[in-house]
Amino acid sequence: MTGRLDSAQPYALGLFRIVVGLLFACHGAASLFGALGGADGAGGTIDAGTWPGWYAAVIQLVGGSLVLLGLGTRAAALVSSGSMAYAYFKVHQPEALWPMENGGEASAMFCWALLLLVFTGSGAFGLDRVIASVRREREPKAADAERTPVAA
Known part of the structure; x- marks a missing residue:
């Protein structure tokens, strides 16, 4: 069973990356363009x-x-x-210690999910x-072309 799960790992990781990237980009689009309810939930x-909100949204x-x-x-x-x-340590954590108390769950989850993708x-x-x-496909062709003598 483990072998089958291991062979699916790149696909599960690819889907994870797609979902995390999409959700993260949606937060930026909401803040910059008012999409999906906007930065304030009212299209703002x-x-x-x-600083730092606009730069974070970009x-x-x-x-x-x-x-x-x-x-x-x-x-x-x-x-x-x-x-x-x-965002978590400068914006949310000063309000309270735990993410559930300070509204920093999204920042904490995105931080760790994105850090996983770094590795x-x-x-x-x-x-x-x-x-x-x-x-990789082009490299052998280019190397073969260099080795082939040109007829004069």
């Missing part, structure tokens, strides 16, 4: 350039989109995880894998 947005949208696509997953997840750690990579279905496989 965060004023451009305000990281959420861009980082979440990259994680969703599986493009630069590890780097995007690292920056995104760090922004959620900052695991994108899993299946990621553009990183597609790009790597295309490069």
